[in-house]
Amino acid sequence: MTPLQSVPLAVAIPVAIFVVLGSTLTLIGALGFARLTSFYDRLHAPTLATSWGTGGIIIASSLMFSFIEGRAIIHEFVIGLCIVVTTPITLMMLGRAALQRDRAEKSPALPPEMLTRPKRKDRPQD
Numbered sequence: 001m002t003p004l005q006s007v008p009l010a011v012a013i014p015v016a017i018f019v020v021l022g023s024t025l026t027l028i029g030a031l032g033f034a035r036l037t038s039f040y041d042r043l044h045a046p047t048l049a050t051s052w053g054t055g056g057i058i059i060a061s062s063l064m065f066s067f068i069e070g071r072a073i074i075h076e077f078v079i080g081l082c083i084v085v086t087t088p089i090t091l092m093m094l095g096r097a098a099l100q101r102d103r104a105e106k107s108p109a110l111p112p113e114m115l116t117r118p119k120r121k122d123r124p125q126d
Contacts, residue, residue, distance in 0.1 A: 003068045004068075006068075007064065007067060007068070011063060011064065011067045014060075014063060015060045015063050015064045016060075017060075018056045018057070018059045018060035018063070019056070019057060019060045021056040022052075022053045022054065022055065022056025022057035022058075022059075022060065023053065023056075023057070024053075025048075025049050025052045025053035025056060026049045026050070026053030026054075026057075027049075028045070028049055029045045029046045029047075029048060029049020029050065029053065030046070030049065031045075032044075032045025032046065032049070033045050033046045038109065039098055040095065040098070043091050043094060043095055044091075047087055047088060047091045050083065050087045051083070051084050051087055051088070054080055054083050054084065055080060055084065058076050058077065058079070058080040061073075061076050062074075062076045062077065099114070102114075103115055103116070103117065
């Protein structure tokens with residue numbers, strides 16, 4: 001008998017629910033990425049899907065392997081924390097780089113008020 005065959009229904013059902021939830025959120029993010037047209041729109045859907053979808057799958061994995069191993073498995077939460085922290089930072093950096101590029105090129109995709117940089121009091125203006 002394999003360790004997976006010994007998993008009781010009380011553990012298997014929440015694990016299955018979290019896997020389906022995480023996978024569904026990731027699929028929704030992938031579909032949003034494929035269907036949305038603008039670069040700025042495309043940034044949003046996969047970011048949320050990565051954060052929440054990864055969270056669901058990590059919870060499911062931790063539940064399953066904590067039961068199989070007979071001890072708390074926390075290293076998966078460390079991996080998940082790294083993903084959840086780095087994904088929004090990556091989104092912000094990509095968005096700012098694209099905005100700077102679009103401002104430099106005077107892109108028609110930007111509204112007129114976004115074509116100029118806002119003035120900051122703490123930075124000398126060029």
